[in-house]
Amino acid sequence: MEPGENGEMVDCKLGRIVIRDGADRQYIYLAEQNGSRGFPIVIGNSEALEIHRVVHEYEPERPLTHRLTHDAIVSLGANVKHVDIVDLRQNTFYAHLVLQNDAGDVLAVVDARPSDAIALALRARCPIRVAESVLHKATADQGE
Numbered sequence: 001m002e003p004g005e006n007g008e009m010v011d012c013k014l015g016r017i018v019i020r021d022g023a024d025r026q027y028i029y030l031a032e033q034n035g036s037r038g039f040p041i042v043i044g045n046s047e048a049l050e051i052h053r054v055v056h057e058y059e060p061e062r063p064l065t066h067r068l069t070h071d072a073i074v075s076l077g078a079n080v081k082h083v084d085i086v087d088l089r090q091n092t093f094y095a096h097l098v099l100q101n102d103a104g105d106v107l108a109v110v111d112a113r114p115s116d117a118i119a120l121a122l123r124a125r126c127p128i129r130v131a132e133s134v135l136h137k138a139t140a141d142q143g144e
Contacts, residue, residue: 009084009129010035014122017055019048028118030085030130039138041093047115054122066119073099073124078107080124083117088134 015031015038026048031038043051050066053059063071073080078099087094095117097110112120121128130138 008132010132010135012038012085012128012130012135014051014055014118014128017048017051019052028115030118030128032135037135037139039135041114041118043115047113047119050119051115051122054119066116066123069116070120070123077101080120080126081106082127082129083112083121085114085117085128085130085134087131088137093134093138 011033012030013033015029018027018029020026024045025042026045027040028043028048028051029038029040046065050064054066059067070080078101081098081100081104084096084098085093086096093114095112095114097108097112097117097120098106099108099110100106118128
């Protein structure tokens with residue numbers, strides 16, 4: 001069974017990106033597609049800049065890591081079906097890339113850092129899903 005097929009996944013979207021010059025850590029905020037809950041994820045500079053590039057439709061002349069990864073997935077006959085944020089343990093989020101073929105068959109579920117998974121999801125224009133349990137924990141930690 002594919003992760004999340006029993007209904008515990010919530011569709012989310014990138015709410016915003018916070019990039020602070022000179023800082024080692026950046027933030028993205030995920031928000032429910034059809035709800036009011038949202039939460040931040042701390043990410044690195046390269047992932048924040050990639051997400052910013054995709055959102056603003058800027059492509060560097062040569063492919064950087066996330067574009068290279070996406071292009072490799074596609075050239076191997078697959079695509080990113082969706083990304084799932086599946087766990088939150090000790091303030092660390094865990095994610096999966098769910099890859100499928102053109103027929104819609106799931107080929108692989110790949111462990112990933114949420115920042116990389118979200119950067120790939122935005123590039124692939126695929127859904128970002130968060131486990132209800134993660135959404136509950138992440139928003140409860142904010143006092144919501």
